[in-house]
Amino acid sequence: MRASASMVQTDSPLIHAEYNHLMSTFLRFHDLTKSYYEGDVRRVVLQNAHAEFQSGEITAILGKSGSGKSTLLNLISGIDVADGGPIWVDGQNLTALSERDCTLFRRAQIGFIFQFFNLIPTLTVGENVSLPLELNRIPHIHKGAQDLLEAVGLLDRWGTFPEKLSGGEQQRVALARALVHDPLLILADEPTGNLDEETGMQMMSLLARLARERNRTLLIVTHSLETASHADRVLRLSHGELVSER
Numbered sequence: 420m421r422a423s424a425s426m427v428q429t430d431s432p433l434i435h436a437e438y439n440h441l442m443s444t445f446l447r448f449h450d451l452t453k454s455y456y457e458g459d460v461r462r463v464v465l466q467n468a469h470a471e472f473q474s475g476e477i478t479a480i481l482g483k484s485g486s487g488k489s490t491l492l493n494l495i496s497g498i499d500v501a502d503g504g505p506i507w508v509d510g511q512n513l514t515a516l517s518e519r520d521c522t523l524f525r526r527a528q529i530g531f532i533f534q535f536f537n538l539i540p541t542l543t544v545g546e547n548v549s550l551p552l553e554l555n556r557i558p559h560i561h562k563g564a565q566d567l568l569e570a571v572g573l574l575d576r577w578g579t580f581p582e583k584l585s586g587g588e589q590q591r592v593a594l595a596r597a598l599v600h601d602p603l604l605i606l607a608d609e610p611t612g613n614l615d616e617e618t619g620m621q622m623m624s625l626l627a628r629l630a631r632e633r634n635r636t637l638l639i640v641t642h643s644l645e646t647a648s649h650a651d652r653v654l655r656l657s658h659g660e661l662v663s664e665r
């Protein structure tokens with residue numbers, strides 16, 4: 420549940436400090452570490468990474484291929500598990516939640532545009548976009564999914580299966596699916612990577628506009644400086660750490 424002014428009924432300065440902090444900082448982590456093993460060889464991807472993201476802030480994350488950008492988004496969403504380091508999202512320590520609670524939290528509060536789309540191949544475009552609404556028992560499913568598909572220019576492909584779509588079309592469906600349930604946190608992994616320049620700019624403008632209108636926190640992994648120009652700030656992932664780009 421989000422903290423609201425009515426929930427703070429005390430004059431305790433400590434509680435007020437925590438409340439103000441939660442209201443401004445939506446996502447934070449520190450000492451975030453992640454390694455993968457290949458046989459006996461340990462490959463360190465994240466090494467004591469730390470960052471804070473404010474409610475409604477749009478942040479672009481740059482970094483070389485293989486630097487750990489997708490890994491970072493997977494950890495923040497709870498899809499993958501860190502070796503160490505707490506991750507606080509909306510006042511919840513994700514790393515302390517059970518797998519089931521983490522899944523429920525992610526389903527309701529996070530919208531993820533995956534680098535490789537991850538559309539469900541046995542569901543049509545319309546069914547893919549409807550799924551977050553169904554899972555979260557949000558009413559007016561058909562209308563909600565239609566509105567988002569119209570916004571990405573693919574309403575006429577409602578009954579099409581993902582394999583019949585181009586890479587860019589799949590990416591736009593993935594964008595619609597990530598936004599349809601109005602999550603508080605949007606994680607976008609190279610959301611314009613498969614789009615031509617003009618469509619990429621349109622999709623990025625849509626993503627940034629919806630995030631700003633709804634005061635949602637948006638992290639965009641990108642290689643495109645054009646895409647990064649929509650962000651409030653730019654971080655770079657380098658040698659396992661996040662550093663400010665400007």
Ligand SMILES: Nc1ncnc2c1ncn2[C@@H]1O[C@H](COP(=O)(O)OP(=O)(O)OP(=O)(O)O)[C@@H](O)[C@H]1O
Binds near residue numbers: 462483484485486489
């Ligand atoms: N499940 C895994 N098992 C083993 N190694 C992995 C796994 N996932 C990622 N890695 C390794 O972690 C490193 C970071 O991968 P990641 O996908 O996070 O990079 P990235 O910054 O997103 O790269 P790109 O820009 O190419 O998408 C890579 O060296 C990769 O091989």
Ligand SMILES: [Mg+2]
Binds near residue numbers: 488489490534608
């Ligand atoms: Mg990646």
